[in-house]
Amino acid sequence: MSPEKNNKYHRLRRDAYVDWEILESEAFQSLNATAIRVFLRFLQKRTFTKAGKKGNKSRKQIFNNHGLIFTYAEALAWGIPGSTFLSAIKKLIEVGLVDLEHQGGPHRNEISLYAISERWIDYGTDAFKHKEKSRVLQQGCDVHSRLKKIKDAAETCSEPLQKAAVIDSKQMVPGIRNLQ
Numbered sequence: 001m002s003p004e005k006n007n008k009y010h011r012l013r014r015d016a017y018v019d020w021e022i023l024e025s026e027a028f029q030s031l032n033a034t035a036i037r038v039f040l041r042f043l044q045k046r047t048f049t050k051a052g053k054k055g056n057k058s059r060k061q062i063f064n065n066h067g068l069i070f071t072y073a074e075a076l077a078w079g080i081p082g083s084t085f086l087s088a089i090k091k092l093i094e095v096g097l098v099d100l101e102h103q104g105g106p107h108r109n110e111i112s113l114y115a116i117s118e119r120w121i122d123y124g125t126d127a128f129k130h131k132e133k134s135r136v137l138q139q140g141c142d143v144h145s146r147l148k149k150i151k152d153a154a155e156t157c158s159e160p161l162q163k164a165a166v167i168d169s170k171q172m173v174p175g176i177r178n179l180q
Helices: 033-045 072-077 082-095 143-156
Strands: 047-051 060-064 098-102 113-116
Touching (some): 033 113, 082 098
Antiparallel strands (some): 098 113
């Protein structure tokens, strides 16, 4: 077991219950191993109450499927890199096993809230309601879009690039301080 998994802060001593209908569903069958691990962790995070009389051993458990939190730090503690975790979350939302209740932001204290969904029942049919995880930043404001804009601007520039002068590090140039 890796040192990240020994992190007691992310340890949950709770069982994850999976209905047999989910296991046999087309939505669950389309998941990769990481998405299954993330989904099982979501199931483990649910809280429940018992309904029925107190002395009855066969009391039914009622799960609270809303307000589930799974952070990137927790995923990393489980050995799941950030980009892989994002792909797993997107896949779970895409197939209808998880819904995004609140989109967190790029800042540290803005977390996303998730809910276990039942949209998976209609997955693969015309009745399926397609959802996807939206981008946190506005389109074009992320690093990759910015670099692409700079590259495109450089390629379409009609002026020739100026040659750079190489200066020996020991040579003193007027107006430039020697950094040694």
